[in-house]
Amino acid sequence: MSWFKRLLPAAVRTNGVPKKGVPEGLWTKCDGCGAILYRAELEKDLNVCPKCSHHHRIMARERIESFLDENTWHEIGTHIEAVDHLKFRDSKKYKDRIATAQKETGEKDALIVGRGNVLGIDVVTAAFEFAFMGGSMGSAVGERFVQGINSCLEHKIPFICFTASGGARMQEALISLMQMAKTSAALSKLSAHHLPFISVLTDPTMGGVSASLAMLGDVIIAEPKALIGFAGPRVIEQTVRTPLPEGFQRSEFLLDHGAIDMIVDRREMRNTIARLLAKLMRMPVPLERKIN
Amino acid sequence: MNLNFLDFEQPIAELEAKIEELRLVGNDSEIDISGEIKRLQQKSSELTRQVFTNLTDWQIVQLARHPQRPYMLDYVERIFTDFDELHGDRHFADSTAIIGGLARLEGQPVMIIGQQKGRTTKEKLARNFTMPQPEGYRKALRLMEMAERFHLPIITFIDTPGAYPGIDAEERNQSEAIARNLFVMSQLKTPIICVVTGEGGSGGALAIGVGDRILMLQFSVYSVISPEGCASILWKSAEKASEAAEAMGMTATRLKKLGLIDQVVSEPLGGAHRDITVMASTLQKALVNNLMELQHLSLSQLVEKRYKRLMSMGVTKVQ
Numbered sequence: 309m310s311w312f313k314r315l316l317p318a319a320v321r322t323n324g325v326p327k328k329g330v331p332e333g334l335w336t337k338c339d340g341c342g343a344i345l346y347r348a349e350l351e352k353d354l355n356v357c358p359k360c361s362h363h364h365r366i367m368a369r370e371r372i373e374s375f376l377d378e379n380t381w382h383e384i385g386t387h388i389e390a391v392d393h394l395k396f397r398d399s400k401k402y403k404d405r406i407a408t409a410q411k412e413t414g415e416k417d418a419l420i421v422g423r424g425n426v427l428g429i430d431v432v433t434a435a436f437e438f439a440f441m442g443g444s445m446g447s448a449v450g451e452r453f454v455q456g457i458n459s460c461l462e463h464k465i466p467f468i469c470f471t472a473s474g475g476a477r478m479q480e481a482l483i484s485l486m487q488m489a490k491t492s493a494a495l496s497k498l499s500a501h502h503l504p505f506i507s508v509l510t511d512p513t514m515g516g517v518s519a520s521l522a523m524l525g526d527v528i529i530a531e532p533k534a535l536i537g538f539a540g541p542r543v544i545e546q547t548v549r550t551p552l553p554e555g556f557q558r559s560e561f562l563l564d565h566g567a568i569d570m571i572v573d574r575r576e577m578r579n580t581i582a583r584l585l586a587k588l589m590r591m592p593v594p595l596e597r598k599i600n
Numbered sequence: 601m602n603l604n605f606l607d608f609e610q611p612i613a614e615l616e617a618k619i620e621e622l623r624l625v626g627n628d629s630e631i632d633i634s635g636e637i638k639r640l641q642q643k644s645s646e647l648t649r650q651v652f653t654n655l656t657d658w659q660i661v662q663l664a665r666h667p668q669r670p671y672m673l674d675y676v677e678r679i680f681t682d683f684d685e686l687h688g689d690r691h692f693a694d695s696t697a698i699i700g701g702l703a704r705l706e707g708q709p710v711m712i713i714g715q716q717k718g719r720t721t722k723e724k725l726a727r728n729f730t731m732p733q734p735e736g737y738r739k740a741l742r743l744m745e746m747a748e749r750f751h752l753p754i755i756t757f758i759d760t761p762g763a764y765p766g767i768d769a770e771e772r773n774q775s776e777a778i779a780r781n782l783f784v785m786s787q788l789k790t791p792i793i794c795v796v797t798g799e800g801g802s803g804g805a806l807a808i809g810v811g812d813r814i815l816m817l818q819f820s821v822y823s824v825i826s827p828e829g830c831a832s833i834l835w836k837s838a839e840k841a842s843e844a845a846e847a848m849g850m851t852a853t854r855l856k857k858l859g860l861i862d863q864v865v866s867e868p869l870g871g872a873h874r875d876i877t878v879m880a881s882t883l884q885k886a887l888v889n890n891l892m893e894l895q896h897l898s899l900s901q902l903v904e905k906r907y908k909r910l911m912s913m914g915v916t917k918v919q
Contacts, residue, residue: 393858393915396847398834416919447914454911476802476824478834481848482860485802485824486913489810492779493786493910500787516824519763519778519803538775538803539765547765557770567773 338362354574363531363574365511367413368420368435371470375578376424376433383422384432384459385452390417393447394481402479409440417448418473421456423463427582427594430463432456435470436517443473445517446480450487453521457494466504466585467495471522475515488520495524504588506581509536509559509568527584528568529577530559536568604873606662612651612870615644648870655819658842660851661827663819664798668873670880672699672714672757675797678880679887680705680712688739692772695736696727697760698808700743705755706888711747713740713808714757717798731764737777737807744781744788753791753891756808761826762801778807785810786910789903791894793887795865796820796852797872812906813890814860816852817883818867822860823850860913863890 336347340362350357354374355364372381389406396402410416418440423432434456436443453469460467476484498505507525509518511534519538522528530536537557545552555561562568572580582594605613619640626633655663663669676683680703688694700713715732718724740756747754763774785792792811800809800822816822825833827845832838849855852864865886868875894902 387919388916389919391915391917394847394849398844398847399836447916450914451916478825478830478848481824482822482850482855483858483914485806486860486910488779488803488806489782489786490910490913492782493810493907496783496787497907499783516803518775520782521779523773523776523779524783536775537770538763538778539770544765544767544770548767550767552767556767562773565771565773567776 339364356574361532361573363511363533365438365472367439368415368437368470368472371435372420372422372424372433375470375581376426377428380424381422382424383420385421385455386416388417388448388451388455390446390448390480392479393483394479396479396481398479405441405479413437413440415440417452418443418445418477419449419452421452423459423465426468426578426585427597429582429585429589429591429594430465431468431585432460432465433468433470436472438472438474438512441477442475443471443517444475444477444484445473445487445491446477446484447487449477450490453491454494457498460498460503461501464501464503466506466589467498468506468508468581469521469525470508470510471513471517472510473513473515473517473522475517485516488516491521492524495521499526504585506584508572508577508581510534512536514538514540523567526588527570529570529572529580530562530568531574532559532571534559536562604668606659606666608655608659608662609648609651609870612644612648615640615647619644645869652870656842657821657845657849657851657854658827660819661821661841661845663871664821666871666873667719669798670872670876671717671719672759672797673716674876675757675880675883676703676712678877679884680710681707683712686743689735689742691735691738693733693735695733695739697730697732697764698736698740700740702752705884705891708891709752710891711743711752711754712757713743713754714797715760715804715808717759728764730760731762731766732760732804732807733764733766733769734772734774734777737774737781740808741777741781741784744785744792748788748790751790753793753894754788754811755887755891756792756794756811758794758796758800758805758809758822759798759820760801760804761799763804763807778803781807782810786907787903789899791891791902792906793890793894795883795887796822796861800850801826810906810910812894812902813862815863815865815886815890816855816861817865817872817879818852819871820852821845821850822852822855823848 338357341360343359355366392403421434504526507528509530513536559571579596586594683703685701699716717730718727793813794809794811796816827841828838830844831840855861868878872879
């Protein structure tokens with residue numbers, strides 16, 4: 309304990325436990341190492357901590373913006389929205405949950421898809437918005453995903469998807485399960501047309517999204533320390549009643565077990581994916597660029 | 601309490617017990633009570649009909665999990681001939697939760713694949729409570745690709761609480777195993793008929809559930825998560841399972857109305873377990889009819905139709 313803390317009465321001390329919900333401001337605390345970071349600096353580094361390389365979760369739109377070349381983004385399927393077909397209601401109506409999520413995130417649903425360039429390579433990119441109902445996959449996500457792939461088929465260009473999702477959207481019940489089949493079928497078609505699919509797993513990629521589109525990449529990349537798996541760790545712990553191994557269901561664990569091709573730092577994502585795609589598409593070496 | 605009856609069937613159970621008692625008395629005494637027995641039997645089936653026309657979704661979930669419910673092999677032995685079970689995924693292990701092999705349906709060779717439940721505790725353990733390990737999906741995939749190679753139709757039987765939430769299942773990447781099946785089944789050049797016979801539980805069910813025809817037995821269920829799981833996440837209490845079942849709409853009739861399945865195969869009065877022979881023969885007819893229809897299509901038509909159907913899944917609004 310620092311001399312300063314020792315001076316404080318016990319009730320005021322925080323015991324070094326990071327406080328949740330630090331107000332938005334100039335400074336922010338790293339979730340990984342607790343370092344106090346200048347927010348603008350952190351954002352310039354794509355929300356990767358310069359001290360410990362902890363990858364903070366980022367919004368889908370931020371991710372796309374930092375991934376694609378400037379002014380090349382054309383969004384696809386913006387008109388597609390979710391419907392509360394089953395009039396599903398738990399403690400809240402599904403309809404209200406959608407409305408709240410839309411207001412909070414500024415997105416229509418949990419997936420944004422569009423066409424753009426990465427180091428000059430024409431691609432379709434999709435990104436899950438985890439802040440929208442846990443990035444859960446329902447009809448709107450499935451349909452947008454398919455329209456993205458259809459655009460790839462039409463223009464003979466590769467597909468890239470950044471996942472961040474808790475899984476299927478329970479409020480759409482069996483219809484959401486069927487989105488697993490739908491998106492996988494579309495990827496099957498993409499593959500039959502010899503167009504590459506690069507799947508990037510970010511924190512977290514779980515459940516029905518993991519057990520469908522996410523694991524079907526020709527190349528599967530993960531961001532460091534992302535939680536990736538089918539069943540949630542808590543459910544597994546309750547079922548098998550033994551402590552989970554260290555680092556279980558993290559990117560590094562998946563790499564060790566042969567489930568993914570590589571772990572890539574967010575700041576190197578553009579260069580890595582462009583390099584891979586250029587080879588798969590038999591194009592010349594792309595000009596690598598530093599971020600910022 | 602008779603264990604073959606569920607809670608909501610207790611009035612029927614009581615009546616049946618009375619009939620049984622009378623029958624025993626009748627055997628010993630001179631008085632002819634056969635008329636009375638007949639009257640009570642009529643009353644019992646009337647009562648059964650009444651109970652079974654007003655089942656709640658939760659009661660149907662219970663029927664789908666009935667301890668006496670026929671399991672895959674009960675159907676295999678009644679519907680197919682010449683069954684040769686094939687084992688193993690060729691990589692790691694053989695799954696006991698998903699089984700498969702070659703058989704004949706009215707003489708025609710087919711590949712059958714499905715989830716087999718255990719009836720006794722020992723059997724249940726041996727089959728991992730029918731929560732398939734990744735090897736199960738991979739064996740299924742191997743058999744399906746073999747079926748395509750030899751131009752054999754595929755029939756799958758779905759009856760699982762869901763995928764296995766185990767450390768080893770994750771280590772061996774069950775996500776990929778399920779995903780790969782969805783990927784391959786969507787393009788497989790051979791007819792695929794899927795039947796949900798009991799519980800269609802989430803990814804574990806869907807992993808052998810992509811096909812040209814999806815059938816469900818009348819009192820089977822199919823959902824993205826178990827009602828208990830859904831309730832504990834959304835209602836924060838597994839006790840609310842019956843509400844969750846209702847909200848998700850997981851019964852055969854409701855899913856048929858939503859257009860997510862093709863056919864509801866009716867069960868004998870009181871459920872499949874009351875008369876397995878009748879159930880099996882109804883299902884056999886349904887399988888034969890569907891297969892005949894599918895075999896009228898060329899393989900490219902078949903795959904195109906399957907793809908279109910998958911693409912049509914989902915309800916969205918266009919702004």
